[in-house]
Amino acid sequence: MMVGALAAFFVLFVPMGLAGWHLSRNKVLFFSGALFISLAIAVHLTPYFPSISRLLVPLPSSPPLLSPISCLSSLHDVVWESQDPPSWSWSRSNPALSCGFQKLGRSDASDLLNGSWILVAGDSQARLLALSVLSLILDPAAMDAVRPDLFKRHSDYHISVPENGADLDFIWAPYASNLTETLRRIEMNERYPDVLVMGNGLWHMLHVTIASEYGAALRDVRRWATANGRSRHMFWLGMPTLVTEKLNTEEKRMKMNQTTWEVYEREVSSSGLLRSFGGPFLLLDVGLLSRGCGSQCTVDGMHYDEAVYEAALHIMLNALLIESHQRI
Template structure:
């Protein structure tokens, strides 16, 4: 029928039964010269989503879909449900590293492959703790880790640890900036940390030849009036977020600017969802992070199967 259904059930369903899916797929385009060759493709329009308002259902979870415009429709994006996601992530190792935003992304990933009750328990536990989390999904042989690394410089140390061991996850999602804004308030230091992180991501080749798919989970839209402390209201402002976000672009760490990381644009997704999607002006409803995970998985499918631009 559509391209991704074919990919999932012909390529993946057969192949991963005997070998790990991620051991044979390719990485995003190399940072070397990527900026000059960057062009419109399905990856570039993955964020073309719309939320569906349900005014008749107060308190319901907001639903969403990809736009049905011609370019987006040609890309045939697929919203993966648990069976498909489990097939795709069979025998994989996925790491989320960063702050509480990245942790919410990890929980959305966990929700795709685990029973809801376990996800609820984990969410409550991690909400109270600033700590790492690791789990193994026995049914599909998947390892899922969250690394509490709220500052950009700590992400660099983690990448250097992976490099030292020459063993990398299949997917790494990272993101930091809010703690740098809140507790350090030095955009120049943040810029230095990002450039060090970019350097640490060069030449990631494991002993078994795997190269990870790399993503950057951006900061959300900040609703100052809803922030829960004076320090947050003073330091976590939209103008400052824009300044820090510009540092991410200037560091050329993102794929769009020649770097190794593909951006998961939480700012755009949260802004589109609106102020009603956040209670504290900082952390958004699950749907925002669910979409980010779906965008990530579709990006992996697109790049792994070398689907050409439309």
């Protein structure tokens, strides 16, 4: 170490001293030269003095994050803090606390989605998630103008957000075959969304009621989504927990019960659609979130308070942060 320090002394100080003698004729140049010399000395000598090196390296201000896989698996560690109005937060215990999950504000969410194409395809649950996205990134006045068009019955919707250059498309796709057709069109046009959210099942449960057929259709969705793979981030919007006694028709109460819901959920798992089963889609578990919020969070037994879809949205945004190695 001493030999290295001595060598550094001769290499630095002799040439710098000669330069300093010439620069001393001009005070401004001399000050600039002296500052440069001091910085150069510090950079070259710091490795030879470990105690100085430790002082110059900032200590971490928070515990290190867990691995991305651990954090992704903990995204749904949500607690409901009140019911009137419904409010939620992430658990304050590990691993959720160590992962640093956070609710993003309008500015941070706009930055994260800057220039992105967000495609949401599915049934009314997917439309409610699209509403939650726009409610976060648009100001209230713009949102008031958007809401009537977004909720035109059984219709598609498109909006460009000039503030951050993002595009959002909602595709009405109540059956799994509609999702497959959406993926085919994406492949045909060779324009791939940055964020793809898909999900349905309630219509099939009510109008077809053959769970195995639903599962077979989901396997087609999986094949096309895997082939499509150029969409960077894919999410599956799970079905909400059904409150049978609140459903508004006798047909719904008969067909859309807890037993049928569980059978359809098993078809989702066995289809291999979800990432946890080897598929391309990360689950946004609306079933879990709606169950946590409780039956008082739904009027009609299937569409829940906006807090449920807000929670699903922030889970998605935090997943995007994790997968893109960012922190707000």
